[in-house]
Amino acid sequence: MRKKILGWGLLAAFVLTAGAGLVLRQQFYGNAVVTERDLYVSARAEYGQVADSLLPQIKHRRAFDAYARRINLSETFKPGHYVLKHGMSVIEIARMLKLGLQTPVRVTINNVRIPAQLAQKLARQIDADSTAIMQALTSEELAAEVGFDSVTLFSMFIPDSYEFYWTVTPGEFVRRMKREYDRFWTPGRDALRERSGLSRLEVMTLASIVYEETRKTDEMPRVAGVYVNRLKKGMPLQADPTIKYAMQDFGLRRILYKHLKYESPYNTYQGPAAVAYLHAGHQCHRRGAELRKTRLYFLLRTGDVRRLPQFCEDPARAQCQCSGVQQGAEPAQD
Numbered sequence: 001m002r003k004k005i006l007g008w009g010l011l012a013a014f015v016l017t018a019g020a021g022l023v024l025r026q027q028f029y030g031n032a033v034v035t036e037r038d039l040y041v042s043a044r045a046e047y048g049q050v051a052d053s054l055l056p057q058i059k060h061r062r063a064f065d066a067y068a069r070r071i072n073l074s075e076t077f078k079p080g081h082y083v084l085k086h087g088m089s090v091i092e093i094a095r096m097l098k099l100g101l102q103t104p105v106r107v108t109i110n111n112v113r114i115p116a117q118l119a120q121k122l123a124r125q126i127d128a129d130s131t132a133i134m135q136a137l138t139s140e141e142l143a144a145e146v147g148f149d150s151v152t153l154f155s156m157f158i159p160d161s162y163e164f165y166w167t168v169t170p171g172e173f174v175r176r177m178k179r180e181y182d183r184f185w186t187p188g189r190d191a192l193r194e195r196s197g198l199s200r201l202e203v204m205t206l207a208s209i210v211y212e213e214t215r216k217t218d219e220m221p222r223v224a225g226v227y228v229n230r231l232k233k234g235m236p237l238q239a240d241p242t243i244k245y246a247m248q249d250f251g252l253r254r255i256l257y258k259h260l261k262y263e264s265p266y267n268t269y270q271g272p273a274a275v276a277y278l279h280a281g282h283q284c285h286r287r288g289a290e291l292r293k294t295r296l297y298f299l300l301r302t303g304d305v306r307r308l309p310q311f312c313e314d315p316a317r318a319q320c321q322c323s324g325v326q327q328g329a330e331p332a333q334d
Contacts, residue, residue, distance in 0.1 A: 028067060032058045032090045039082040041097070042127050043167060047074040050097070057084060064090035073098055079127065081105050081166035104163040113250055115154050127167050136170030146178040155204040156181045196228055212241030237268035 037057050041050050051068075055061045068074065073094055080102030084093065095101075107125045112118040115137045116130075123130035136142055143153040157177050164173065185193075185200060193203050210223045227237055240255045246264035260269045 028063050028091055029089045031087050032060045033084045033086050033088045036086050037084045039084055041079045043079040050077060060090050067091055067094050071098055079167050102165055105166045106161050107164050108161045109157055110159040128170050133170045136174050142171060142174055152201055155201055158184050209239045209241050239268045242266050242268040
């Protein structure tokens, strides 16, 4: 009888032990992520902040805490962008954070006109703050390292979407964009550029102006051709987008006579543009190098800078059309 009781006791103990083992295994190796989520761990974050962000998004939290203590995660976690994928265990999550196995993010550069706007946009897409990014964008040493100066460096950033690690430093970001800039200038594009007689910086400046004149990609080479004709003739560009930039008033819808007198090295009614200053779209940079041969020298607008430009070859005709426009629209006031 005793042997029978002992046997049943041993069997019960074995079942309980096995059950407990299965539960523990499930806690450590089972699925801890129900829904895929992103986890951002800043380089400025402490472990308590990381845990506060992570634990509400996973199951088996006690198991995670236990394993995290075992591998000293509080002292060894790495910052970055992590993806908590469905089916991951707490061990996989903890090791991912310890080894820094982060997932790249897509960084998009578009619709920025000045370095400060670029810094603010990047600060929303990577871990660095806008102050640190702005310091890199205006650094004379970093600009010289990549072959620019602190003023023209802004022209190097070609609008597009790129993959970066979220923890990329501002300096690393600038150096990577230099490689993208060099990759953009293929032998074919350089040949088209040389045919126009423009430098790379001048093409970037021209593309920026063209992008503000028209967003129709099929019209961009024609607009660019007009400006190249004016440059070859030694004529001022007289580009309305440079007025908006000079005044730092990008919401300006009507260019009036008084605006043309605004004193600035960027005002092309007074002289050539000082530097590349705007960001054109990737398509505009590509089409800007593909200049279309044209005999046109003038772009005409009916007052509102949002409207598509008209083209004209003859100065007298241009003056006549401008007069007609002024009679039919609100006249510019000094």
